[in-house]
Amino acid sequence: MNLTEKQEEIIQEFEVFDDWMEKYEYIIDLGKDLPKIDDANKTEDRLIEGCQSRVWLDSHFNNGKMHFTADSDAIITKGIIGLLIRVLDGEEPKNIATADLFFISKIGLQEHLSPTRANGLLGMVKRLKLEAIKHISAA
Amino acid sequence: MSNLEQKPFNVREIREEFPALRQQVYGKNLIYFDNGATSQKPKLVLDAINLFYSKENANIHRGVHYLSQRATTDYEAARQRIQRYLGARKPEEIIFTKGTTDSINLVAFSYGSTLSAGDEILISAMEHHSNIVPWQMLCERQGCILKVAPINQRGELIMDEFDKLLSKKTKLVAITHISNTLGTVNPIKEIIQKAHAVGSKVLIDGAQSIQHMRINVKELDCDFYVFSSHKVFGPTGIGVLYGKEELLDRMPPYQGGGDMIARVTFERTTYNELPFKFEAGTPHIAGGICLGKAFEFLESIDMEAAERHERELAKYAEDMLDTFEGLQIIGEAKNKTSVVSFSLKGIHPFDIGTLLDKQGIAVRTGHHCTQPLMDFYGIPGTVRASFAFYNTKQEIDTFVEAVERSLSMLK
């Protein structure tokens, strides 16, 4: 599946939810299932400080593809991270750098990535793309 | 100037005056519990905003024409209404600013410029960043020293420690009347007396008290009292600095520009008299006039009954929340207003706030611009419900149910 197809799949999954609380129940479950980053690895250089919740991001470049792990102290933020990783993990750097993450607003979560939502998510996406760009220029 | 009659306190009738309270968000009736951040506006204020821009809009203090004179009269009438409400001696003691933050910065720059290296500013551990940072900046400029009076676990100022920090070196005590994060009501009358006894001036941050209780600056005898219009049912972008005339008179201007001058030549400028000396440039004219309207509205409210009602709401909410496992109320001062802050073991405040939002309930989560206070409690932030006199017990019932539901999802 390419980036667009993965996003469309998520949008479809979200169509079954009737109300906000169901949607968030699902996001919270995703957050609970996402692998944690060990406390020892929650270092300053991996930290993206939001005004409220914090995000830690770890990325690796392997065989031409990018891989990510991320964590947050807020479970909803973490659930959304889970969705972002599902879309972006295993993609080539150039696809990540130019990715239009349209699914976020389609499933109604755009507020979490708006500059006023100080949860570190917008910063995380920026950092993800920067990491990807580094590997494009290195290639 | 028209006057509304003061009526017996009736929440249902008061709610009728606030259109913003009658709306749905995410298909739920809005419950607005973020009054500590900003208040909703009564019709009286909303209509006045519309009227000003529809019929009266003109610049003030400088026009010969009808509209300008009318706007000037209304703007100055608002100043007088606020003066009377606060019990200030003269309208000249009411300076219009942009808000609490702006008022504090004005004092920090202007009064601050009269201080010397080694002079001390005394604040408390529960201050809003707006009542910390301007003093830190002053200390950097002038070599003054910032002292911080500690609090106990309940969130009350430790008066013995305060007394020890107060000395002949103290030139200003700058302290909040009510903590925006904890709801603690500080004993400002006692603080003012003690500060005056050592020759210090006192600035009261009234951002969280003006909307909850009757304030009389003459009785308090504070030297400065500051607040924001938007938290007291008026528009954003305007606020007040009350200062004693003899003090304001001796203070140099803060910003230069139009309106604050008596005469300008390239060699020398003389300044206008109070209050204009501190009001450079075209002010927020509609804001000032409509803040006057907010006070007209307040005059129609039995504030003692309103305060009782608000405290009852807080007590009611706390008693119910207290039964939740792992929930800790932050701020348990004996004397506190209608702020209920809490944290939950293992759950981030942001998650609760997000789920409450989706259930139609507006609260605030985070550090509430009081990071040193959060450090004191060793938490990243709290969930804060802050009530106004238009809130009801039914709303709290719904809120408590929503907290319960959120917890069951997050655990």
Ligand SMILES: Cc1ncc(COP(=O)(O)O)c(C=O)c1O
């Ligand atoms: C106690 C206190 N002081 C100062 C402020 C700052 O007010 P403003 O942002 O309106 O200038 C606030 C607002 O949150 C406050 O609660």
